[in-house]
Amino acid sequence: MTTFTVINFTLLTILTVTALVIARLRALYEAAMLTALSSLVTASLFVLMDAVDVAFTEAAVGVGISTVLLLGVLALTRSREAVTPRHRHLPAIAVTALTGGLLVYAAQDLPAFGSADSPVQRHPVTEVYLHQSQKEIGVPNTVTAVLASYRALDTLGELVVVFAAGTAVLLLLGPLTHGKRRQNLDLMEYKVLRVVSSLLMPFVLVFALYVLFHGDFGPGGGFQAGVIFATGFVLHGLVFGLDKSQRVLPPAALGSLVPLGLGLFVGLGVVTMLLGGSFLDYGTLLPTGGPAAQHLGILTVEVAIGITVAAVMTSIFFAFAGRRPTR
């Protein structure tokens, strides 16, 4: 047994046990905190499986944003779950046993974990993404190359979903600006928190910029930078109160940033079409074409993604934090 197997097995077991405990807990605050823990373990597993970009995103999203959202909703609603009646358990056990059994049965056909000759690795696209991309796009981080260039249209679709989800939340929870509200998330009286978070704030934002612009060469990119930006503002909002952070980032400005990124992305596609290429064909951006034009296109797309993701995540947080509890 190698060290890799031991670490992998241990982390997966911790994850499964955490999930079991979450399923049994009726106190939802504790369940939300354990969900954050499971996200952290998941991020470690992503690093172990060589998915550093994904680990980055999971750490910022799972541990940061989704935990804050869950806790915010628990503050608005009830944090104790009712006892699940016995008659609901049986059908659930039957369904999960059947599905789980089928999955384990089907998994016999799956290639061994980590094998180099699995269908995934033998597919012709592997060669293109890993080696040909170095000549065509010239970006060492192939995840960025695939995300922002080869599959840019796909990424545009994902960004539209993020945009739509953000709009849906704002429609459900009302506009961000309305009169005086109760501060349900305000930790101003904690001096240590205040000092530490105001010291951290610039570093978080500079780090987000680093992640955004360094995405070509190392782990990073628009999605990661967007969520890191948002965690910076979430931290500010939590510690200094919503009113203060909305003075820093007015809801009107935030609202216009949400469609700006999406517009930039689509606009780039239209520009490449006007220049005579197909939609999002970066080769037309510069007369010389090649990697330099690809770099330009990728950078624009990453900035567009970063703007929309950061604005959507921050306004979702503002929407939840600005909601007045009805009790």
Added chain:
Amino acid sequence: MSGTHYVYWLLFALMMIGLYVVISHGNLLKKMIGLTLFQVSVFLFFISLGKVEDGSAPIISPEVETYSHPLPQVLILTAIVVGVATLAVGLALAVRIFEAYGTVEEQDMQERDEDRHGAAS
């Protein structure tokens, strides 16, 4: 099948725990947490299929020869951000339901609906 299939089995166990919570629990917020667990296991399953033994992160450098596959990573990277955005929509709906019904338990909501219908007829 080989000795490394424990990865898939553990991920399926995690997936089923998530599914179980979604089906059996009546609390909407608990359902959302269950859905998150399910989602995480699908993410890990995708990433595990792209992993190569002794491989490295797919960032090309002269010293490295084996890389894990970048495509599953791209798909999951965007899926995580989409996942949290849709989670927020679910939570927003739960908040609105709580404001209308005063509860997030399915059972109580049904009872309240029946009371309302009973009063109307």
